[in-house]
Amino acid sequence: MNVRRLIPAAALAGAVALGATTLTACAGAGAAGGGADGKLDVMASFYPLQFLAERIGKDHVKVATLTKPGVEPHDLEITPKQTGRLGEADVVLYLKSLQPAVDKAVAQSGVKNVVDAATLTPLEVHGTSGHDHGADADHPEEGHGDEHGHSHGEAAEDPHVWLDPVKYAEVAKGVGAALEKADPGHAADYRKNTGELVAQLTALNTEFEDGLKNTATRTFITTHAAFGYLAERYGLDQEGISGVDPESEPSPARMKDLQAVAKKENVSTVFFETLASDKTAKSLASDTGLKTDVLDPLEGITDKSQGADYFEVMRSNLKNLQKALGTK
Structure with a gap:
């Protein structure tokens, strides 16, 4: 004979309520924790x-x-x-x-x-040149463009x-x-x-401040004008070959200007990056008798990066800058 066990109504209601509470708690945990x-x-x-x-x-x-x-x-x-x-x-x-x-x-x-x-x-707005963030005093109508190719009247940040x-x-x-x-x-x-x-x-930041305090030159040339904030923070002058797009081709006039800057400021090195072609950097270096090295804008990490994470690559950048600028 089958015997049916009856569950009191109050107990059944309590079990249902408990189950609902548990489900709600789980859903809440999932929402808060992803x-x-x-x-x-x-x-x-x-x-x-x-x-x-x-x-x-x-x-x-x-x-x-x-x-x-x-x-x-x-x-x-x-x-x-x-x-x-x-x-x-x-x-x-x-x-x-x-x-x-x-x-x-x-x-x-x-x-x-x-x-x-x-x-x-x-x-902030940073031009391709660390020397001049606005128009030239002698040629106010010929202000440098920013790294996006705009004139400074409409420069992007x-x-x-x-x-x-x-x-x-x-x-x-x-x-x-x-x-x-x-x-x-x-x-x-x-x-x-x-x-x-x-x-x-x-x-x-302290490592960079101390490491770049005394150098033979304060100017560096790079294919990718990504280092405006770094240059400003540590009192350096960034000279970008191209703008924010590392693949863009510089004008012959810009290349000529950079050759003059390199000679005047005793620049020893032209920097390129790991995620873009080094063709332009090597071309300028060849024309001016300069060396090339990596200055990584840290937009991605690959097996070619000089470090496995942000801190390692930034410290590699510091060493490369110290070498190029002639740390005393």
């Missing part, structure tokens, strides 16, 4: 922001980047798959104006937690803030605050990790 693995899903537009998210988020985040290693960020095109992935992220980190395709995709993504790094530290450790630290603080807001359950960890990273960047 996906099913409990981690905050962060999408970074390119390496410098990916690095910050990984260093600050550590085990609490899952970080992906739109710009794969070896891809020149300025030329990035977004695939439909990436656009869809972007819309699923809990937090999106990007730097407006650096990558037009990303700007468009972010605007269409509908993501709630979007952080524009350009709002976290003041941006320089986005390369991560190459100045002080400004990069300001961006780090903003990224940390954004992660705290998106995932308040781990706010204390994000705050602690941000503090540690800022301290490391402060120490790096």
